[in-house]
Amino acid sequence: MVEPRVITFREAVLEALFLEMHADPNVMLIGEDVGAAGGVFKQTEGLFKTFGATRIIDTPISEPGAFGMAIGAAMAGARPVFEVMFGDFMTLCMDQLVNQAAKVRYMSNGRASVPLVLRTTMGTGANLGPQHSQGFYAWAAHVPGLKVVVPSNPADAAGLMRAAIRDDDPVLFFEDRMLYTAKGAVEADIPLVPIGKARVLREGRDITLIGIGRMAQFALDAAKRLAADGIEAEVIDPRTLVPLDQEALLQSVRKTHRAIVIDGAPRSYGVTGEIASIINEDAFDWLDAPVMRLGAADTPVPISRTLEPLWRPDAARIEKAVWTLLS
Amino acid sequence: MVEPRVITFREAVLEALFLEMHADPNVMLIGEDVGAAGGVFKQTEGLFKTFGATRIIDTPISEPGAFGMAIGAAMAGARPVFEVMFGDFMTLCMDQLVNQAAKVRYMSNGRASVPLVLRTTMGTGANLGPQHSQGFYAWAAHVPGLKVVVPSNPADAAGLMRAAIRDDDPVLFFEDRMLYTAKGAVEADIPLVPIGKARVLREGRDITLIGIGRMAQFALDAAKRLAADGIEAEVIDPRTLVPLDQEALLQSVRKTHRAIVIDGAPRSYGVTGEIASIINEDAFDWLDAPVMRLGAADTPVPISRTLEPLWRPDAARIEKAVWTLLS
Amino acid sequence: MKQTTRKAAAPGRPEKYPPDWLGMHRMMLLIRHFEESVRSLATAGAVPGLVHLCAGQEATNVGVIAALAKGDMIASHHRGHGHCLAKGANVFSLLAEILGKDAGLCGGRSGSMHFIDLDNGNLGTNGIVGGGIPLAAGAALAARARGGNEVFVCFFGDGALNQGLLHECMNMTAIWNLPVVFVCENNGFGEFTAIDDVTAGPSIVARGEVFGIPSKMIDGMDVRTVFTTTQRAVARARAGKGPSFIVCNTWRFGGHHVGDKQDYKMDAETKRWLARDPIPKSGKRLIAEGLTTAAKLKTLEAQITTQVRDAVDRVRNAPEAAATRLAEHVYG
Amino acid sequence: MKQTTRKAAAPGRPEKYPPDWLGMHRMMLLIRHFEESVRSLATAGAVPGLVHLCAGQEATNVGVIAALAKGDMIASHHRGHGHCLAKGANVFSLLAEILGKDAGLCGGRSGSMHFIDLDNGNLGTNGIVGGGIPLAAGAALAARARGGNEVFVCFFGDGALNQGLLHECMNMTAIWNLPVVFVCENNGFGEFTAIDDVTAGPSIVARGEVFGIPSKMIDGMDVRTVFTTTQRAVARARAGKGPSFIVCNTWRFGGHHVGDKQDYKMDAETKRWLARDPIPKSGKRLIAEGLTTAAKLKTLEAQITTQVRDAVDRVRNAPEAAATRLAEHVYG
Ligand SMILES: Cc1ncc(C[n+]2csc(CCOP(=O)(O)OP(=O)(O)O)c2C)c(N)n1
Ligand SMILES: Cc1ncc(C[n+]2csc(CCOP(=O)(O)OP(=O)(O)O)c2C)c(N)n1
């Protein structure tokens, strides 16, 4: 084990990309302004200098075609990391994603596969508005054949990115832009984080808080406040929605008897329904109350500085929900 | 009230289209081979002769552009019914649907709207395989600003199509192709069916079966079999997923204390999670068991004649699930 | 069903009247001052989100829109303040919207990139590159169906040239002979990428010609060239002869968005384009033609400065949206 | 990670060898007989789902693929049996797949429209019109990145000409100079719609030229023309000179799918095209050149008839997939 350093989420993922590109010449990076410009969020900075224009491809603004090409490249032996600048633009790639990438292994009876990562950003907090804030992991999670990763901290993000690149199936990797500057300890050799394993971020006995992506951080904040009042919340980050580590969630709920699932996308027909249902189904007899769900408002994301923060859960709202559920 | 006739689902919807096109010159029909050819499923047969090429537009195979144009037309005063031949191709329209149609009313602060119907087909039973069977209503239901309709019988389909065309918001209308030849009584003046009202297809006291689209018909079949064994299942068709008539579902469950939600799309992260969660949350104390969910397999749809029928729930599997839940 | 009762536009033949060069100049000045104010406000942190300024591209914005009749419509893009103003947006309402204030035309929820102003025939700026193209084309389809004679313009940047969506819409407007004018504001870059690096083929205008669409590349820094070229395209469209494609070569004086360091631009090139600033050029010509005087232009500029400054002051003090607004207008 | 160890193709310069006209004839015959059998089976209800037959288009299928080296890859489309056979698919495996049998190359789960055969360099038929285009283009990108010299062909119908996806991929292969040959099998219809009704512009080949791609329209009913034209395009691609676009004018002798009544076709037109059937044409020429005799061709046809009949018999008796297969191969 190499000593951990404290680095940002962005730096950690960048290191993971570097390591994987270095280790495997088949890894390619494809996207808009990911090359010489280093990414509009500086998320690919420096890679172009090392790996050059055959492996880092700056595309025109042609998301459907470029993503379709990434799939073809993956079928033919490359391991592309395709970047969709804003998660909102994933809407442009859905056909290629769902009708090709997700189904190639199945349609070929296991004779072909699409080892590809679709990396994209999402999240509120910078007032980017209705068409630059969305994360459609709920859609992806509903499509058999896709894996879905939503990391909440630097070490997980980096370790999961490495695992995603090595995975032989299409993996969707959703990054909350507001986490890019969040810091955390990351071991210098960036240990792989297995896809399909949840992480207990904080142990507790009174209630289980399940947070998706950045929501796990808000849940941790809420848990700290609650601890001052004697409530010990267990905070779990599923880290990957597909495959979902059901056992880890159930284990916690069997202990705490209460759970809140917290998501930063519109609540209706989002991922909280699936997770809550699984717990209700499989831990019904252990539950003292139905699983509670917190999600964002069922509205587009407004740009207004007063409205945007009201749109999705935060630590205060999670804390309040805990009190409601406990009472 | 005009005497009901027994007609097919396809005929009923066709009549609804005719009525609305006749009543409002702003209604247009846009799609591939919907004009002179009368639709690849004969679902627009005869309309072209009456309404002609200014109001019925045969498009090239350009789904994103054509659907985007339908949205522009709607913003400028038309009321387009846009047809996506197979639900699987809705993947090509997601950007226009989500980033434009769903948000125009919100982004304009209520000053503009998109009165449009996206009509599409889905379903298994004809061995059309992985890229010609899917229905993505779960995605649509997760997008604020869209309404989502999934009818299960001729009268509802026709009445809801009329309501959808008259609605001032974008409505997605999902038709199961296997229902096209299903017959039912439809009043000749085709009464409007309000969007947002569930329908109790069969009353019962022992268990609530909530079926989406064609699954409601399978649930009815199962209920009939169960009746022979003395089990009285209540069968509810939500008819519209957004808005969802929660009260109707809750009312039934408060009576029966048990519920199964049945869907014909892959189970994971589909609509059953939302519906089950709502019931678990709001009728927890009335429930004798957690809400059960039946969905299709989390796999692509195989073409094989032995595998395809295994892919999704049917009456036999629903019946079996009822026995499991009751025991 | 508000929209279904919208009336067809008045016949509107602006082509009959002498061009209002002075009015166009005034509008370009307004846009320039407006953008400068937004830049200051954004630099000071007063603007939520990202803003993309159109300073430098005023001749294109104004020349095209001045050639339209009142009922004609446009679809704009992410760099769209100029289009919005030229199409009649109220200065205060637009600025308030950009600052996300409650008094903004869209309640402060849409900001710079999602400003929709149907009352002025503006289908909106757009956060999706190319997003406005089918909106304008579709509005034309609707107009045709109801027998209207309006003309529809979609603006897009050179970056959108490589989006399949554009090709699909060009093809459809061509086969259906729709009254659409495609206007590419070619400023040489999409974000930090030069157009030549991502755009194949010998000529941009060929991208319209391939669909049988009359296509022309013009000096987008000269408001008169833009106006007269557009006027012909509009007349053609209104006469039922179908779409046109105009490529306006222009330059964004600022970066991609406020805050962009612009290291990807060459100094010499920047200098060359700054020398072609459409506003002084237009001013000199107006004076030379005796349509105005230097003194009058000075007064005009002072008026505009005041107009914009007043708007800035009012907007600064305007309240933010109340929490209750969050869930309004998701459905009708 | 099976794929990462795939080797670059052998240098493969088929252009050096004399064309195997007889082999091409044989393959066209095989495809024709195969398609006739599928038609009978489908009419008899033995084929699950929809099938789109390529009878009539054999010269295009075969002429293009014969010009490829072993490591070269293709992406096919919904009317793709001919491509699959020409690219080396086993007759039994393909037929079994079309009939949804367990022994099908894809386990009977994919059928006619989703047959994938990577071992033979076939990225698959495709149920999404245009779906294969970026797959071939992307495979070319991957090959270039690993220094391979393979060439990649994407087939698509005239219907795909109006999909933005095609334009995006043409642009990208052009700017990146990728070894791709775009082959449009122009059979005049997309479903029941004539190409002229939905396709604007003076010329189809211009749709490639606009991206600076050498483009040519040829007689797709003549296997030799198709072969030699493709050979040049392949040589160009292999030499690092970038993509080409070939429009093969052809005709589907059947309807859109088995069961289509084809009232949208004109009798005279049908007759004219039937007279251009590529197979008798090729046969006559082979005999005239002394490459074969009428008697030998008869024997060949008898062999093929037997080969296909045997496959049909085996497939008919082949078992359906067992229930356990449903959930296999969703993930690796
Ligand atoms: C579909 C889509 N892809 C990417 C982006 C990110 N993006 C915003 S502006 C821009 C460049 C646009 O260039 P151009 O069209 O030339 O307009 P300009 O900014 O030069 O005025 C990009 C890539 C986007 N907004 N939408
Ligand atoms: C994206 C998409 N849109 C529509 C369809 C339905 N469809 C299947 S084949 C076809 C016509 C294709 O025409 P063309 O490309 O000319 O091929 P052809 O059938 O003539 O060989 C259509 C519209 C589809 N499969 N995919």
Ligand SMILES: [Mg+2]
């Ligand atoms: Mg530009």
Ligand SMILES: [Mg+2]
């Ligand atoms: Mg065709």
